[in-house]
Amino acid sequence: MNRFIFSLLSFLFVINYSFSQTWSAVAGAPTALRFDDIYFVNDSIGWAVNNNGLVYKANVRSKTWNPQLTTRTYNRSVEFLDDTTGFVGTISSAVYKTSDAGMSWKRIDSRFPVAVPAVCGMSHRGDTIVMVGSYFASPYVNRSFDRGKTWTYTDMSSLASGLVDTWFKSKDTIFVSGNGVDGRGIVLRSADTGKTWKEVTTPNTVPTSWGWKFIFPTPSVGYVSLEEVDINDNYLSTKTRILKTTNGGRSWNLIDTNIGKNIDIQGIGFINANHGWIGGNSQGMYETKDGGSTWKLVNNYENMDRFFPVNKNTYYFSGTTIFQLNGLITGIDPPPFIPAHSLEIYPNPANLECKAKVTFDKATMATISLRDITGRPMKEIYRGQVDAGEHIYDIELKEVEAGEYVIYLLTNERFLGKKLIKLKK
Missing domain, CATH: 2.60.40.3080 (Immunoglobulin-like)
Structure with missing residues (x-):
């Protein structure tokens, strides 16, 4: 869906979700180490991509998840302009496009002016799509104004050492997140559809961190998850922090959560200005009802990455499978932690x-x-x-x-x- 529309819907229907809710696995959804991204064109039909190189088309109502494409690499991102035209990005140079709802896919990265190392995030508005990457090297923004036929490449190395995600907020305003040239987690803003960019994070953002995923639950309030590098091999050595804006993204401030440890946060989602969730790689999912100041552990889900709002009643979250918001919950005990690698x-x-x-x-x-x-x-x-x-x-x-x-x-x-x-x- 258009993410600008979601911000308006959340603003208008904030009362509908003022009570606690829980996440449960969608019936029939496949499992993997991680589903990095999802995109739904309505409350039932969507696509999911995972680390095994598989692209699934979902019909939630009929409980079917059909594999449509195997890329033979790590799939990182997916975005659809409508119910037929979509794109899949990978952690390699391969980028795919479909014009028939995923029945067939073709590689399109040969159309790019400059080869890209990976496509970590995508967003669109109308026929304009933006791709960004990568979290590990060669930061860039790739834009197409004609549904992916031609592309304009922008080297972002003067502002970032890596880029992760993007959010198309309005006709002209685009945000990207990532790692700055000095190692800080950053947010960059463009007010001219990606021609020029300016950092809008405050100088005190955390060293050795990456701005990871965006969510704007209202036109003025937005959040970015902030993944921090653990330099002491001890998750208790650093905090879990997020970035927040209350002026539509013109400036972003750092919020220290009360979690008391680094949960290696990546996934973040809010259904209104105050009520949201964050998820770490292996530290469970936490819920806030006060705009990110205090958090409570609510489940043990792992590898959470993309929160996807469809409308005021339907929300999905990708992790080791695909989860949907419903029901009530009271909280659980923290899970045992086994660090990866x-x-x-x-x-x-x-x-x-x-x-x-x-x-x-x-x-x-x-x-x-x-x-x-x-x-x-x-x-x-x-x-x-x-x-x-x-x-x-x-x-x-x-x-x-x-x-x-x-x-x-x-x-x-x-x-x-x-x-x-x-x-x-």
Whole structure:
């Protein structure tokens, strides 16, 4: 649906959902490590993409989920302009388009002026669609004003080191989220349909973090989940925080939640200005009723990513399956936490070189990089698909000045890092 329309509907029907509700798995929905994105054209018909390279078309009423496309890579994003024309983005150069509701798909990335490493987020208004990426490298905005026939590419490396999501708020106003050139989680705003961009986050946003997913429940109030890198291998070492705007996105402020630990937040959704949910990779889903100040754990769902509002009565959330909002809930005890993956650096301190030993508990997409202590990117060490098990990566330090740095591991399951001390030569 048009996301601007959702903001108006939420504003008009705020009273309808003033009571607590719960999320339950949609009948017949498939399961996976994670469904990164969903898009519904009405309260029953939609599409879902997952880490296994599958694109499903859903008919919720008939409880059918039919696989329509296998991309043979990690699917990251999906967007439909109407009930027939849609796009699928992957964590590779492959981008697909359908003009017949998914009966057939064709690769269209050869039409792009510049090859893109991944499409992490998409949004549209009318015939105009915006694609952004990637969370790990080469930040860009790709725009098409003719339903994907031709494209205009904008290099965003002067403002960001990576981009994750986008929200088309009005005819001319577009937002993108990601990681700034200095390592902070950021939001960028364009008031001319993507020609020029300006950062609108406050300077005190968190170092070593990514602005992840958008939601605007009203025309003036919006939220962005803020995923922070854990540099001490301990989720209690950092907080869970979000970004919030109350002036339509012209400025965004940092909100510290009362959760008391880092839940590795990615998914975020609100049904009005005050009532919403956030979900971490493996830390459960939390609910707020006061605009994000206080939160309560309400279920143990994992890998939550995309909240999708269809109308004032229908809301979906993607995670290990597809969930729908309904019923009542009172809260539960926190789940046991088992962190995904591990990272060791040795020797540390180091002089001319060191090694990163990474143990992956499952196959995934991984990026390993060297950043300064504030989170500013310096050097990419590895990027690509990895199998489960132990992997060793050599890190060259000859040209690195003495001081403190951080080795980052970015995966779809977890962001983490280890401090590295570089000795004098």
